[in-house]
Amino acid sequence: MDATAAKENDRRLFQYFNERNMVAVDQWIDEHVSKDFVNHSTHFGGSSDKNGLKEIFRKFAELDMTIELGEMVFEDNVLCFRTIIHIGGQPVSAGIAMVKFKDDKIAERWAFSDDLKTL
Numbered sequence: 001m002d003a004t005a006a007k008e009n010d011r012r013l014f015q016y017f018n019e020r021n022m023v024a025v026d027q028w029i030d031e032h033v034s035k036d037f038v039n040h041s042t043h044f045g046g047s048s049d050k051n052g053l054k055e056i057f058r059k060f061a062e063l064d065m066t067i068e069l070g071e072m073v074f075e076d077n078v079l080c081f082r083t084i085i086h087i088g089g090q091p092v093s094a095g096i097a098m099v100k101f102k103d104d105k106i107a108e109r110w111a112f113s114d115d116l117k118t119l
Contacts, residue, residue, distance in 0.1 A: 001101040003074035010079060010099070011069060017057055018066045025057050034105040041097075041111040053109070064088050077101040085113055 016024040029050055039048040044059050046052040070082035078100050085093040095113030099106045
């Protein structure tokens with residue numbers, strides 16, 4: 001996976017989410033997340049597969065959440081990025097996420113947000 005392409009592609013996912021284009025979010029996940037995807041950081045008691053990832057984004061949307069991306073680093077097929085989470089337009093949490101690519105698709109995900117860790 002090319003570093004520039006991986007970063008731009010991930011930015012597109014969060015743009016879709018922040019615009020509340022959940023159809024585009026689901027399509028993005030179907031296209032860019034592997035069939036055997038494992039989410040090591042589930043929220044809301046959801047599943048660790050692709051469908052669980054879609055559900056996380058739907059639940060986040062219900063919270064009136066937007067996600068601002070900060071720095072992004074790509075090395076050895078792993079993309080790591082900083083996030084600032086806003087609810088109702090106010091920044092409420094900062095976090096870090098990592099996604100690992102295999103065969104140009106996201107195969108694994110880890111994420112932590114300081115004030116949202118219990119979701």
